[in-house]
Amino acid sequence: EIDGGDRGVHAFLHVNTEEALAVAREVDATRANGGDDAEALHPLAGVPIAIKDLIVTVGQPTTAGSRILEGWMSPYDATVIKKIRAAKLPILGKTNLDEFAMGSSTEHSAFGPTRNPWDLDRIPGGSGGGSAAAVAAFEAPLALGTDTGGSIRQPGAVTGTVGVKPTYGAVSRYGAIAMASSLDQIGPVSRSVLDAALLQELIGGHDPFDSTSLTDPFDTLVAAARNGSVEGLRIGVVKELGGEGYQAGVEARFRDAVELLRGAGAQIVEVSCPNFKYALGAYYLIMPSEVSSNLAKFDGVRYGLRVLPKDGPLTIERVMGATRAAGFGDEAKRRIILGTYALSAGYYDAYYGSAQKVRTLIQRDFDAAFAQADVLISPTAPTTAFKLGEKLDDPLAMYLNDVATIPANLAGVPGLSLPGGLADEDGLPVGIQLLAPAREDARLYRVGAALE
Numbered sequence: 001e002i003d004g005g006d007r008g009v010h011a012f013l014h015v016n017t018e019e020a021l022a023v024a025r026e027v028d029a030t031r032a033n034g035g036d037d038a039e040a041l042h043p044l045a046g047v048p049i050a051i052k053d054l055i056v057t058v059g060q061p062t063t064a065g066s067r068i069l070e071g072w073m074s075p076y077d078a079t080v081i082k083k084i085r086a087a088k089l090p091i092l093g094k095t096n097l098d099e100f101a102m103g104s105s106t107e108h109s110a111f112g113p114t115r116n117p118w119d120l121d122r123i124p125g126g127s128g129g130g131s132a133a134a135v136a137a138f139e140a141p142l143a144l145g146t147d148t149g150g151s152i153r154q155p156g157a158v159t160g161t162v163g164v165k166p167t168y169g170a171v172s173r174y175g176a177i178a179m180a181s182s183l184d185q186i187g188p189v190s191r192s193v194l195d196a197a198l199l200q201e202l203i204g205g206h207d208p209f210d211s212t213s214l215t216d217p218f219d220t221l222v223a224a225a226r227n228g229s230v231e232g233l234r235i236g237v238v239k240e241l242g243g244e245g246y247q248a249g250v251e252a253r254f255r256d257a258v259e260l261l262r263g264a265g266a267q268i269v270e271v272s273c274p275n276f277k278y279a280l281g282a283y284y285l286i287m288p289s290e291v292s293s294n295l296a297k298f299d300g301v302r303y304g305l306r307v308l309p310k311d312g313p314l315t316i317e318r319v320m321g322a323t324r325a326a327g328f329g330d331e332a333k334r335r336i337i338l339g340t341y342a343l344s345a346g347y348y349d350a351y352y353g354s355a356q357k358v359r360t361l362i363q364r365d366f367d368a369a370f371a372q373a374d375v376l377i378s379p380t381a382p383t384t385a386f387k388l389g390e391k392l393d394d395p396l397a398m399y400l401n402d403v404a405t406i407p408a409n410l411a412g413v414p415g416l417s418l419p420g421g422l423a424d425e426d427g428l429p430v431g432i433q434l435l436a437p438a439r440e441d442a443r444l445y446r447v448g449a450a451l452e
């Protein structure tokens with residue numbers, strides 16, 4: 001089915017049928033034999049999974065959605081891939097994304113866009129549009145994404161799937177090609193809150209290969225998803241994440257979700273996060289600064305593509321220049337240039353320094369909000385899926401999709417997006433976002449289960 005053109009969705013960049021079938025058969029055989037080996041199987045053993053093509057895999061290409069990595073094969077598996085292989089989940093293949101995870105629509109992929117299975121003229125969100133579309137189109141029951149500013153949650157919202165950005169450090173980033181290291185986090189994409197909990201428990205945990213990975217066990221997520229009780233829980237509606245710029249149908253489904261929680265015994269409070277209005281501005285300085293540093297390693301020597309200048313001497317600078325000119329797309333170039341500028345001597349304090357101060361203010365807003373509420377709630381994205389091409393030539397309009405998701409990355413707190421029904425005006429899925437304090441991922445699964 002996936003090989004057969006995937007009905008125009010184009011969720012996958014690479015399909016790995018043979019290896020996936022071999023793993024599935026092995027799990028079947030183990031189950032059929034029964035005994036201790038069958039008992040020892042992970043609950044997700046045999047459940048196929050799709051992997052965002054930013055996460056490195058042995059035996060399958062990893063492109064990051066970029067020409068610059070074309071032809072490169074990773075010599076090692078990401079930590080999350082090792083865990084997935086050990087638990088015997090068949091890996092279906094690698095999913096499409098905006099180049100190096102930069103975008104909100106998957107239109108910045110060097111290999112063509114992914115389309116939203118709900119309406120092929122619309123975007124599936126980004127950067128992890130391939131993973132979300134694969135799950136929404138029933139091509140995969142599970143997928144992995146990465147979320148730097150919303151790339152798991154916003155695609156989840158616009159495709160009617162569940163997506164979770166765990167607490168920063170809850171899941172090892174070893175083997176996720178870095179976009180902005182202080183914001184990046186790997187997380188699950190699924191059709192249900194319980195599936196996401198099972199997957200996060202599997203891929204999470206301390207990893208000596210990631211110095212930012214936490215030692216907390218995060219082993220109560222599945223129990224929380226099975227519990228689903230919100231009796232007495234304080235749910236905070238974030239005043240700033242709504243109103244102007246939010247589609248009426250999105251706000252209506254959001255109010256339904258709040259009422260559902262109230263009906264289930266939660267206490268609804270309003271909280272204010274006055275510095276959230278600066279989050280997008282701070283993100284678009286911090287993120288490109290880290291991007292410009294992380295992408296410097298793609299130099300035409302170490303990985304993938306190498307382009308030689310047509311004439312003149314073959315110096316390292318000229319080979320690097322020709323490779324990067326041909327290998328990077330417009331959005332990657334835009335962010336590298338922006339980041340290099342923001343970090344340059346003379347501008348560093350004014351731009352990067354100020355953005356870091358704003359980051360602290362946003363963390364304080366969260367602290368104050370979580371003193372009043374156990375979990376925060378908002379729409380995940382201000383609108384439903386927009387049309388392909390609609391925002392491609394307007395970077396600022398594209399960036400505005402992330403207003404509600406970015407604060408969590410800046411503060412390192414976990415966020416979950418789940419389907420909240422369809423908007424009246426266009427019949428497209430609306431996403432509801434839940435946010436919890438750092439290390440309290442279990443609360444997201446508990447409240448998420450209540451909303452399902």
Ligand code: GLN
Nearest residue numbers: 101103147148149150151
């Ligand atoms: N859409 C955001 C961006 O373009 C988020 C990216 C991400 O989370 N990887 O930066």
